[in-house]
Amino acid sequence: MPVKVAVNGSGTIGKRIVDSVLLNKDFKLVGVAKYKPDYQAYLMIEKGIPVFVPRDRAGEFINSGIEPSGYIDYLFEEADLIYDASPGGKGVLNKKIYEKHGKPVVFQGGEDPEIAEISYSTFCNYSDAINKKNVRVVSCNTTGMLRLLCILEKEYGVKKALAVIIRRAADPKEDNRGPVNSILLDPPEIPSHHGVDARTVAPWLNITSAAVVVPTTLMHMQFIEVELKSPVKKDEVLEVLGRYRRFLLIDSARTGIDSTSKLMELARDAGRMRGDIYENSVFIDTVKIEDTRLYLFQGIHQESIVIPENMDVAYAILGLEHDQYRVVEKTDSLLGVGSLEKLIKTSRHRLKGENHE
Amino acid sequence: MPVKVAVNGSGTIGKRIVDSVLLNKDFKLVGVAKYKPDYQAYLMIEKGIPVFVPRDRAGEFINSGIEPSGYIDYLFEEADLIYDASPGGKGVLNKKIYEKHGKPVVFQGGEDPEIAEISYSTFCNYSDAINKKNVRVVSCNTTGMLRLLCILEKEYGVKKALAVIIRRAADPKEDNRGPVNSILLDPPEIPSHHGVDARTVAPWLNITSAAVVVPTTLMHMQFIEVELKSPVKKDEVLEVLGRYRRFLLIDSARTGIDSTSKLMELARDAGRMRGDIYENSVFIDTVKIEDTRLYLFQGIHQESIVIPENMDVAYAILGLEHDQYRVVEKTDSLLGVGSLEKLIKTSRHRLKGENHE
Numbered sequence: 097m098p099v100k101v102a103v104n105g106s107g108t109i110g111k112r113i114v115d116s117v118l119l120n121k122d123f124k125l126v127g128v129a130k131y132k133p134d135y136q137a138y139l140m141i142e143k144g145i146p147v148f149v150p151r152d153r154a155g156e157f158i159n160s161g162i163e164p165s166g167y168i169d170y171l172f173e174e175a176d177l178i179y180d181a182s183p184g185g186k187g188v189l190n191k192k193i194y195e196k197h198g199k200p201v202v203f204q205g206g207e208d209p210e211i212a213e214i215s216y217s218t219f220c221n222y223s224d225a226i227n228k229k230n231v232r233v234v235s236c237n238t239t240g241m242l243r244l245l246c247i248l249e250k251e252y253g254v255k256k257a258l259a260v261i262i263r264r265a266a267d268p269k270e271d272n273r274g275p276v277n278s279i280l281l282d283p284p285e286i287p288s289h290h291g292v293d294a295r296t297v298a299p300w301l302n303i304t305s306a307a308v309v310v311p312t313t314l315m316h317m318q319f320i321e322v323e324l325k326s327p328v329k330k331d332e333v334l335e336v337l338g339r340y341r342r343f344l345l346i347d348s349a350r351t352g353i354d355s356t357s358k359l360m361e362l363a364r365d366a367g368r369m370r371g372d373i374y375e376n377s378v379f380i381d382t383v384k385i386e387d388t389r390l391y392l393f394q395g396i397h398q399e400s401i402v403i404p405e406n407m408d409v410a411y412a413i414l415g416l417e418h419d420q421y422r423v424v425e426k427t428d429s430l431l432g433v434g435s436l437e438k439l440i441k442t443s444r445h446r447l448k449g450e451n452h453e
Numbered sequence: 454m455p456v457k458v459a460v461n462g463s464g465t466i467g468k469r470i471v472d473s474v475l476l477n478k479d480f481k482l483v484g485v486a487k488y489k490p491d492y493q494a495y496l497m498i499e500k501g502i503p504v505f506v507p508r509d510r511a512g513e514f515i516n517s518g519i520e521p522s523g524y525i526d527y528l529f530e531e532a533d534l535i536y537d538a539s540p541g542g543k544g545v546l547n548k549k550i551y552e553k554h555g556k557p558v559v560f561q562g563g564e565d566p567e568i569a570e571i572s573y574s575t576f577c578n579y580s581d582a583i584n585k586k587n588v589r590v591v592s593c594n595t596t597g598m599l600r601l602l603c604i605l606e607k608e609y610g611v612k613k614a615l616a617v618i619i620r621r622a623a624d625p626k627e628d629n630r631g632p633v634n635s636i637l638l639d640p641p642e643i644p645s646h647h648g649v650d651a652r653t654v655a656p657w658l659n660i661t662s663a664a665v666v667v668p669t670t671l672m673h674m675q676f677i678e679v680e681l682k683s684p685v686k687k688d689e690v691l692e693v694l695g696r697y698r699r700f701l702l703i704d705s706a707r708t709g710i711d712s713t714s715k716l717m718e719l720a721r722d723a724g725r726m727r728g729d730i731y732e733n734s735v736f737i738d739t740v741k742i743e744d745t746r747l748y749l750f751q752g753i754h755q756e757s758i759v760i761p762e763n764m765d766v767a768y769a770i771l772g773l774e775h776d777q778y779r780v781v782e783k784t785d786s787l788l789g790v791g792s793l794e795k796l797i798k799t800s801r802h803r804l805k806g807e808n809h810e
Contacts, residue, residue, distance in 0.1 A: 258615075258678065260617040260676045262619055262636055262665055262667065264636075275669075275712065275714060277668075277669050277670060277671060277714060278669055278671065278712045278713050278714030278715075279619055279621075279667065279669055279671075279672065279674040279712060279713045279752075280711060280712040280713075280714075281674075281705065281711045281712060281736055281739060281750055282711075283711075284705035284706070284711035284736055284738050284739060284750075285705075285738045285739055285741075286739045286740075286741035286748045286749070286750070287741065304741070304743070304748065306676055306739070306748065306750065308619055308674055308676075308750070310619065310636065310667035310668065310669060311634075311667065311668045311669055312632075312634050312635055312636055312667060312668055313634060314634060314635065314636075315636065317636040317638075317665055319617045319663055319665075319676075321615060321678075348638065348641035348642075349641070354637060354638045354639075354640075354641035355632065355635045355636060355637040355638065356635050356636045356637075357632060357634060357635030357637075358635075379638055379641055381641050381642045382638060382641060382642055382643045382663070383643075384642075384643035384644065384661070386661070391643045391661065391663065392643070393638055393641075393643070393663065393665070395636075
């Protein structure tokens with residue numbers, strides 16, 4: 097019997113969770129909670145996705161030509177698991193509603209850590225999430241940092257880490273955010289919240305983070321410095337990361353891919369849904385080792401990087417699978433995580449900034 | 454008798470050197486070498502600046518209504534000191550011409566270090582430049598790093614430094630450069646050339662640098678991590694930097710200045726020529742100390758930050774002054790370095806992103 101899933105919200109994360117749930121035969125999508133009859137609602141109806149609406153707004157939807165499948169309270173009652181993908185900070189209000197229905201919930205990183213029993217990232221604390229009632233999947237940058245750092249901790253031990261995060265200003269759809277021509281300290285202090293947030297998942301982690309916002313929409317870029325507990329060689333580190341499909345190892349010298357824009361173009365060309373990149377995009381020519389110190393740059397696609405972890409965590413919460421590796425294997429093959437790597441590896445084509453007349 | 458100065462080139466650096474030389478009573482501007490009758494040439498004539506041109510282009514200038522003061526070979530012959538501010542990489546071709554005239558030359562950071570006897574940054578190696586024939590003032594990012602690191606070395610000793618440089622994509626006037634919407638690794642390797650370049654001035658410096666280019670034109674932003682040889686306190690470090698007018702200490706919490714754009718607006722409002730910021734713009738709320746480890750962000754105005762060092766070095770090359778502090782004092786008061794600090798300190802106004810209708 098597949099697990100019955102409800103998704104509350106259809107923004108950047110919600111709509112991607114919906115599509116992932118639809119791909120997964122272990123899950124059955126009960127439906128999506130929608131609050132406005134926008135084009136997302138139309139699209140979902142067209143794709144055969146049941147849309148549930150607030151009682152007092154049903155008329156509005158019907159007048160817009162959208163026939164709801166029912167009311168939101170029914171959706172939550174029917175589900176075995178709820179994904180809260182409401183705008184950041186709204187989860188805490190929704191939590192009271194979920195509690196009435198007594199259903200387990202996956203919250204997102206935009207919520208305060210206190211909202212859930214644990215904050216979560218698969219490679220760090222999968223087993224801690226088993227049979228938990230409320231789990232918070234940390235946000236995009238924290239997920240990207242933790243994937244890397246928890247693997248390095250396991251393999252070599254992490255003494256100290258530093259992340260300098262060059263953040264995208266807005267998601268592609270957001271035409272109301274800036275900056276247009278500035279480098280904004282966000283926050284104008286060190287540390288930023290990212291390292292603090294990472295410790296909600298990995299309390300052992302000695303990390304400092306700092307962040308700026310820059311005028312681009314495609315991806316974040318993270319500069320990472322790690323002091324490991326033992327000396328390493330570059331090839332070893334790449335071999336370790338290569339074992340995980342959630343790391344896309346990019347050879348800039350051979351492929352010409354040296355920017356977030358070229359990388360996103362690859363994902364679009366490869367037919368990835370919405371052009372998403374679920375993987376940590378590690379630029380391997382930037383992997384620099386000085387004895388026990390490791391430096392690298394990795395690109396983080398803010399819209400989609402948390403989707404694999406959102407899928408994984410359902411198996412833990414519901415006690416369906418205790419082996420994290422089998423869960424990761426399942427999620428990755430479901431979403432096609434790792435497919436871009438093959439494309440890059442077989443490619444002999446060096447991308448260049450082309451000039452058009 | 455003032456020193457007779459020739460400036461070869463009138464681009465971003467050249468035109469600023471010209472204006473600084475005009476301010477300085479120790480110097481007399483013989484003239485500027487111009488190769489095209491563009492608006493800069495008109496402007497200079499209007500300001501009473503003698504313009505010298507190649508013999509074979511004099512007619513072109515005259516036809517454009519610009520009366521040259523003479524030929525370039527005369528300009529170089531007449532000068533006691535030549536500033537080479539030609540486009541990066543062209544200095545090596547010009548060097549042969551300068552050598553014919555037997556004149557000392559200040560080259561810029563766009564040239565290879567081999568062009569000059571020494572690479573130079575005032576707070577690191579002023580005395581090494583005394584009576585040298587050819588000196589190279591390092592480029593904007595390297596100047597910004599070295600000002601800070603040489604002072605920290607002197608005060609505390611620097612064990613190891615890291616710079617993550619978030620570079621502006623283009624200067625404001627450059628409408629032919631990108632990226633528009635990308636974070637570009639430049640280079641897609643670690644280290645970048647900046648740390649290597651810093652060691653041409655400070656060979657003792659154990660530094661790693663990494664750089665990305667982002668879609669903005671105003672300033673570079675540098676994230677700096679320094680491991681000092683002894684523990685420090687934040688107040689001490691700020692007190693040390695506060696002694697030097699070439700550090701603009703910005704209190705973001707009080708002033709609301711937390712981005713390159715707000716900072717440049719301040720310089721424009723303050724009446725700085727061209728809105729220039731000669732100082733390392735240190736965001737003091739980002740100064741974070743962990744025992745011997747120091748983190749901070751500093752903004753670097755790529756167009757103007759090397760101008761003070763270009764002025765200083767003339768006094769060394771010509772053997773006019775052996776005390777670097779007196780030279781720095783002279784240059785700083787000449788250019789008004791430090792004037793923004795007073796503005797920020799006395800300001801009780803918190804700048805906010807204002808919404809316009």
